[in-house]
Amino acid sequence: MKRYIQQLQKNDLFKNFNLNNIEIILNCLSAKIVTYNKRERIFLQGDPINFVGIILSGSIRIIKEDIEGNCNILAHLGVNDIFAEAFACAGIDECPVTIQALENCEILFIDCKRIIRTCHQACTFHSSLIQNILSLISKKNILLNEKIEILSKRTIREKLMAYLNMQIQSTHSKKFSIPYDREGLANYLCIDRSALSRELCNMRNEGVIAFKKNEFEIL
Incomplete structure (x- = not known):
């Protein structure tokens, strides 16, 4: 985990956090790193989804599949991009998309509930983290509007x-x-x-x- 702290400082989720603060908040949130192979599914459409993901290495794509198996690519994401934050924070029961590794990759997962709820230790960093994730969701909404404009x-x-x-x-x-x-x-x-x-x-x-x-x- 420590070898990625400096990289994570450039991620918008940790905007205005210093290196020491990032390490503290990751420990507080019980963040974990999971490795995926090329073409492996990270989340399947219909899976429960409670975690925000940050790409530490490699790349992924987010796709929507219909009942006939046709795929619509919603996004292509690379190193330091964040995904699933809107789904996890919305508290929906099932993931509405499939998320797949395009190459071997490492993903940092953070339980969204632990982001949006103040921990028992009352970390002073939580309010900044909540502001940052709200900003991220707003930016993703702008990108979604851009795709709607294209498809129109x-x-x-x-x-x-x-x-x-x-x-x-x-x-x-x-x-x-x-x-x-x-x-x-x-x-x-x-x-x-x-x-x-x-x-x-x-x-x-x-x-x-x-x-x-x-x-x-x-x-």
């Missing part, structure tokens, strides 16, 4: 351009990489993979974009 577009090109323009805003550059391969991007945008590839080629031929694998440039 009528055509494949409109969805693509909405997504790519958001990457420009996020990176402050017309050249950027995205965390998805073609299948992943198609799932994220809720469109057919073949139709996506066809539209990307059309946009490249028209001089709208240039791309190589997951590297894109808006022209």
